[in-house]
Amino acid sequence: MxxxxxxxxxxxxxxxxxxxxxxxxxxxxxxxxxxxxxxxxxxxxxxxxxxxxxxxxxxxxxxxxxxxxxxxxxxxxxxxxxxxxxxxxxxxxxxxxxxxxxxxxxxxxxxxxxxxxxxxxxxxxxxDIPAEPADLPAPGDPQLAADIDDVLARLSPEHRAVLVLRDVEGLDEQEAAALLGVPEGTVKSRLHRARAGFRRMWTG
Amino acid sequence: MTYDETGPPGPQRPEAASEASATPDTGLDAVRRLHVMAAGIPGARVVEGVLDAEFADVWAVMSDLEGGFGEFQPDMRNVRVTARDGDRVTAHARSRYGMRARLDGVVRPGWCWLQSRFVIIGMAAEPLPDGAGTRVALTGGLRIPGRALIVPGAGRELRRSLDRLTRRMD
Known part of the structure; x- marks a missing residue:
């Protein structure tokens, strides 16, 4: 994914x-x-x-x-x-x-x-959260999908849910907040942290 | 063979081998599907067990509506398949009490779901990893005519069916 x-x-x-x-x-x-x-x-x-x-x-x-x-x-x-x-x-x-x-x-x-x-x-x-990932795979490397899953696994379920709802399902923050039963500000902060965390982990 | 009877949802299990899954590459094996279906039918029970036999051999018996099926489903005799279109099946059956039923539904590897006005029949089978046998699950029973409701007491019949299937595969 x-x-x-x-x-x-x-x-x-x-x-x-x-x-x-x-x-x-x-x-x-x-x-x-x-x-x-x-x-x-x-x-x-x-x-x-x-x-x-x-x-x-x-x-x-x-x-x-x-x-x-x-x-x-x-x-x-x-x-x-x-x-x-x-x-x-x-x-x-x-x-x-x-x-x-x-x-x-x-x-x-x-x-x-x-x-x-x-x-x-x-x-x-x-x-348990796994150890640090290996070096980044080259584009097209079959290991790529597995590594994306590995990076996702380091986020909490709540952060993954916000990423999926906003960046995959295309909901806005208000809709995602209503769906998850949390304030809109919580969605914003989770999304910010999730994206930042994803980038940080992905780029090492 | 061991079995357990549950109402839905089903127990958590290790993921089964998927080569014969009722819904390949979509993330839900046949036995789990059966628990979902039972969850939507008040009164439905699920009996589940592991048979020490290859999936292909088990499913050959379970899906043989005109043969093996009637040998382990206690109340299904003289089943005759009258139409097939892909995985869609129509069959006529007569119970041991003489009642006739037109069954409509779906039969595909590891999965069978049939209904008549008075009966619901659900069967699932999944191969276990490393050739460790086959997990099977049964649900259904007499329904309130035309409704997704099972008359109480179906669990005993389901256990009898599973026992018969187990003996049939020994």
């Missing part, structure tokens, strides 16, 4: 494909990708409605639909505990699905549960 350090990117619905917006053809592709993402999002909402109505095959399909989305949020926060975080997120989602007032709010609701559960699981499974 790679966390961008250059500021938030737009939130992408499940399975959306990021495409550059350069020129008419690229713009066409972006519109197409957006339409595809919208269609997938509508499918998720429709599955949630059917699952709430008691159709367990719709529940099965909703699970297929949500696993990649939940994994993308939980993995960079919970790291090696990601399977536990994904499972526990989805257990909460499925237990509470019938209480979801508005199925159209499915994704925001799932995202909030995923971030909270990932932080909780990561804290529960907190382990």
């Amino acid at each position: 790679i966390v961008a350090m250059t500021g938030p990117v737009p939130h992408r619905p499940p399975d959306a494909v990021a495409r550059p917006a350069a020129g008419p053809r690229a713009e066409g592709r972006t519109v197409g990708a957006s339409a595809t993402a919208d269609a997938r999002r509508e499918r998720g909402v429709a599955l949630a409605r059917a699952a709430r109505g008691g159709d367990t095959i719709a529940m099965n399909d909703l699970l297929d639909h949500l696993i990649p989305y939940v994994s993308a949020i939980c993995a960079p926060i919970a790291l090696s505990s990601r399977q536990d975080a994904v499972q526990e997120t989805l257990v909460v989602v499925f237990r509470k699905l019938r209480g979801l007032q508005e199925p159209a709010a499915l994704y925001g609701w799932v995202r909030a549960i995923a971030a909270r559960e990932a932080v909780r699981v990561a804290r529960r499974d907190a382990r």
